[in-house]
Amino acid sequence: MSQEIKTFTISVYTENNIGLLNRISAIFQRRHINIESLTTSQSEIKNVNRFVIVVKITEEQAIKLVGQIEKQVEAIRAYYHTNEETIFTESCMFKIKSDLLFDEPQIQNIIKESDSRIVTVNKEFFVLEKTGRRFEIEALREKFEVYGIMQFVRSGRIAVTKDEMKVSEILEAFKNQ
């Protein structure tokens, strides 16, 4: 098995219970694995949460991590996928001084070319939201940095997988058990 360190997206379907985030993150901490990003939300199934965790590890580590996560009583299923096996994106926001819109005409061009969206504008500042791959967000941040950014924030990765997860089947089977 490849010992190469790669980016893996770990997807976990869980019950929506207090403390589960702690239990899952402890699995990474105990093995001294840094979590690049972690996002939790409602999944496509009612009352089932989905964790999207991005880590840089070997495939062997990914397999073992998924095993340890699935072992948790309230984790329904866990999977790992490479970038190629997922469709993923991140989201970010920039807060920038409104004066710049007038003082630096180049700013308007950057916004136009960036495929981003203005969320709000007032006399003091405007807020721009952009969704995309990390390199696109980074490129935009670098462009604005020259002019000054009041605030910048980026979300963790969200991802859907190309293959099916079949979690609904597991839950359906339980119901009919």
Next chain:
Amino acid sequence: MNTETIKKEKNTSAKTEHISGAEAIIKCLIAEGVDILYGYPGGAIMPVYDELFKYQGKIHHVLTRHEQGAAHAAQGYARISGRVGVAMATSGPGATNLITGIADAQIDSTPIVCITGQVPSHLLGTDAFQETDIVGISTPVTKWNAQVTKAADIPEVMAKAFYIAKSGRPGPVLVDITKDAQFEEFDFKYEKCTAVRSYNPVPKTDINAVKAAAKLINNAKKPMIVWGQGVILGKAEAELKAVVEKSGVPAAWTILGASALPTSHPLNIGMVGMHGNYAPNKLTNECDVLIAIGMRFDDRVTGSLDTYAKQAKVIHFDIDPAEINKNVKADVAVLGNSKESLALLLSELNTNKHEAWHQEFKDLYAIEYESVIKDDILPEKEGLTMGEVLKEINTHSNGDAAIVSDVGQHQMIACRYAEFNHSKSNITSGGLGTMGFALPAAIGAKMAEPHREVVAIIGDGGYQMNIQELGTIFQQKAAVKIVVLNNEFLGMVRQWQQLFFDKRYASTEMTNPDFVTIAKGYYIDAKRVTKREELADAVKEMMASKSSYFLEVCVEKEDNVFPMIPSGASVSEVRLS
């Protein structure tokens, strides 16, 4: 709680009663068949203790002298009986004192349920008196845990706790209950939990995997079994015996697997691991098929993984999918309950004898006997050995006693030399290596199975880590036999200092108190043996005693335990001296 996520036993006779959360907790315990629990009261758990007062005669609470003792006693109770052990403590320090026992139960797959009191829910997060985040603290060392802040949630959480603790690969569960939830009254009805939707405790055994395993075993020239506690937890002792006898495969055990097959069985070839027997360690690296059953390839078993059984095809039977390929890659993995998977295997196996291969084990045993065992159990030197004490205990127990050992040299000697006729007879802290385990665990074991002889074998170091539990033995009249093998050292650490740190005995020598006087202070019959000629009579007297008995044996100070696989070495580099 989202009730769609669990299934409950249909219990039409269960009637609804309007009671307090505290009383509900007791009723849940009784409904789960709990006869004894171990604990220590305090502010945040007082409503439950008040109910225990009312339920005297229906459920027996044992006051230990420290919450750690309660956790280990619950473990001893579970390990000897297979039933769920229960420990109870108050919030804050009471709860944190349970943690070592919980961690021990987690790594040794022991079913226990710990109930902790918590500050009232309106004080959560305010740094209230005796408030601690015990759910957060216990998360990494529990199979499952939960906090209850409403009385109405108690029955379902308790039902889930017991189901999770004992099903699949067992483990510890902690339920933290706020004081206001204990006082609150509600309509109580108890139904046992039978399934949790996110949890698959017993993966289905794949018959094709069983057939693949059988094919490898049937074609093997030098097959070897290493079984672990999974055989005992799966109640698969009879199936293991049948598999071993039909296939003729020599079978070795891990420390926690001890006693699943009687010591005297001709195909029982002894213990693997750091201080295991010479033959099974050496021949691990010569077998052609290694059959691991309900064991997890702990580093103390495998030594260096780079040189572990590389020549062998590995078959791994386990209930826990996360164990497969965790440390050793399996050529064939058979998931499922050991009782079921071994029964399926049995019907696929050919009858075989492997006599020449078995002879190799006997030959290596003869070498071990000459260079280690003889001097351990029939010493000619002046000082007493730990091994001869075990031999004397065997003589009087006839192999019927449960041996509860602590951690260190005496533990290795106890596991190497104790004879076992019955399963669930070797109770020791394997994975965590918790000094202080044995004395309270022996109390739990004796109280769970009072008809069994329970002998605790403890070093002078570990004994003093929970020596306060002599008070519990005295108060409960628990007829535990306590043997302290006193070498006035933390012996195993001293052995390592001798072998690997040029004899720099840093903080391992112990100046000990008069242990006999201490035991007598608790009104426990006690004797000290310093000479060989006194040993036989003293052990005989202890074993004949109907009540608790303390025996101190002053053994040679600087004896070492061999064979030994030095840390990080290969199993084939096992040393005899």
